[in-house]
Amino acid sequence: MLQPAPHYARLAPKRPDAISRIWTALRIIVGDIDIAMLAMAAGAPETSTADYVRLLVRSGFMSVSRSANGRIGTRALYRLTRNTGPLPPRRAITLMADPNTGLTYPLPHRTTPRSRKRLALTLRGEAA
Amino acid sequence: MDVPHDLPEMPREFSASTRLTNMDLCLRTILAAQGAGEGAPRLALFYGWSGLGKTVAAAHAAAVTGAVYILATRVMTQKSFLEALARELGLARPGRTSSDMLNNVIQRLNQNPQPIVIDEMDYLAKDQLVGIIRDIHDAANIPILMIGEEGLPALLKQWERFDNRIIAATPAQRASIADGRILRDIYARRVKIADDLVDHFTVRCKGITRRIVVNIQDAQSIALEELEATNIDLLAWGDRQVRDGSLPRRQA
Numbered sequence: 559m560l561q562p563a564p565h566y567a568r569l570a571p572k573r574p575d576a577i578s579r580i581w582t583a584l585r586i587i588v589g590d591i592d593i594a595m596l597a598m599a600a601g602a603p604e605t606s607t608a609d610y611v612r613l614l615v616r617s618g619f620m621s622v623s624r625s626a627n628g629r630i631g632t633r634a635l636y637r638l639t640r641n642t643g644p645l646p647p648r649r650a651i652t653l654m655a656d657p658n659t660g661l662t663y664p665l666p667h668r669t670t671p672r673s674r675k676r677l678a679l680t681l682r683g684e685a686a
Numbered sequence: 687m688d689v690p691h692d693l694p695e696m697p698r699e700f701s702a703s704t705r706l707t708n709m710d711l712c713l714r715t716i717l718a719a720q721g722a723g724e725g726a727p728r729l730a731l732f733y734g735w736s737g738l739g740k741t742v743a744a745a746h747a748a749a750v751t752g753a754v755y756i757l758a759t760r761v762m763t764q765k766s767f768l769e770a771l772a773r774e775l776g777l778a779r780p781g782r783t784s785s786d787m788l789n790n791v792i793q794r795l796n797q798n799p800q801p802i803v804i805d806e807m808d809y810l811a812k813d814q815l816v817g818i819i820r821d822i823h824d825a826a827n828i829p830i831l832m833i834g835e836e837g838l839p840a841l842l843k844q845w846e847r848f849d850n851r852i853i854a855a856t857p858a859q860r861a862s863i864a865d866g867r868i869l870r871d872i873y874a875r876r877v878k879i880a881d882d883l884v885d886h887f888t889v890r891c892k893g894i895t896r897r898i899v900v901n902i903q904d905a906q907s908i909a910l911e912e913l914e915a916t917n918i919d920l921l922a923w924g925d926r927q928v929r930d931g932s933l934p935r936r937q938a
Contacts, residue, residue, distance in 0.1 A: 573699070573750065573752065574749070574750070574752040578749075578752070579749040579750060580749070582745070582748055582749040582752075582755065583745040583746065583748075583749040585755070586741065586744060586745035586748060586749075586755050586757075586805075587741060587742060587745050594872045594873060595742065595872075595899075598703075598704060598705060598706070598709070598746070598872070599709070599742050599745045599746045599749065600745075600746070600749050600750075601700075601703045601705070601746065601749065601750045629907070632903060632907070633873070633903070643773070643776065644754070644773075644774050644775075644776050645776065
């Protein structure tokens with residue numbers, strides 16, 4: 559068993575999350591790849607890999623090079639077509655849509671921390 | 687198979703996932719460099735013939751360790767190498783001259799250490815580039831994994847002070863029988879492909895992952911469409927051709 563040396567933590571600060579791992583793997587594997595191999599390369603579950611790839615296809619970062627077209631035993635192949643840099647694109651919900659008027663309103667990021675209520679409870683000494 | 691036995695075992699945080707032999711070897715090589723003692727050199731090599739899946743292995747190692755990946759090219763100079771590195775590190779102002787960029791890259795790596803993976807290292811086997819990689823390694827004390835063709839270790843021998851700093855050199859392997867079965871489990875979800883048939887593919891395809899996958903998918907469609915069965919073994923496969931990349935033979 560590899561014993562982590564004292565500096566190990568410094569050299570390996572934090573394991574990247576699944577989305578970062580998938581994006582990194584995609585950028586390295588130039589050319590066509592299917593979801594199963596991508597998931598294994600990224601060390602990510604196949605379902606989350608498929609979800610993220612679908613988002614990338616829908617937003618134009620990836621294209622489908624060969625659709626499975628419902629044929630049994632074949633897998634769709636994808637490729638990265640907009641390699642913009644090391645940080646993974648992430649889905650951001652930035653709009654509020656009003657179905658009454660068809661208008662959309664910007665939805666800025668929340669400015670208060672999500673955990674404010676829990677924090678207050680903890681500060682008052684009550685169970686969170 | 688001469689799998690190197692001096693690599694450390696996979697740490698527990700990585701041991702749960704399924705990975706092919708070369709992904710495993712490549713990751714353990716970079717972890718060996720990472721886990722070397724304070725002040726010890728951290729250069730590592732992963733090398734082998736093309737077609738063994740070195741780049742997918744590199745993708746795996748870089749993705750799970752959060753490494754910076756540089757694909758070397760034939761036309762790379764010191765400056766373009768530093769530019770690529772600065773871009774991958776996400777430096778907003780990399781600097782204009784090579785020495786500015788070198789300083790900024792080293793500063794960033796000291797603040798926020800990340801391993802570096804350099805693919806197609808064969809192209810960088812030149813005095814200037816080997817020198818700059820050594821400088822970055824010495825100044826930032828980060829693991830650097832270099833990936834290249836079969837001849838890479840011999841090629842780097844000519845820079846003695848560089849070669850001295852290589853603490854792990856791992857040859858890439860052909861896909862093993864176990865790898866073939868992992869691929870079967872991933873790619874044949876609709877049909878049970880017997881071990882004997884998968885092993886036949888692995889041997890006939892000489893351990894080239896991509897070709898094994900093609901045959902597994904073929905076997906799955908043959909089972910479902912021609913045999914109308916949900917399992918297939920070597921007997922059922924019969925004397926069908928394995929797509930092993932050899933040129934098609936003329937029908938007599």
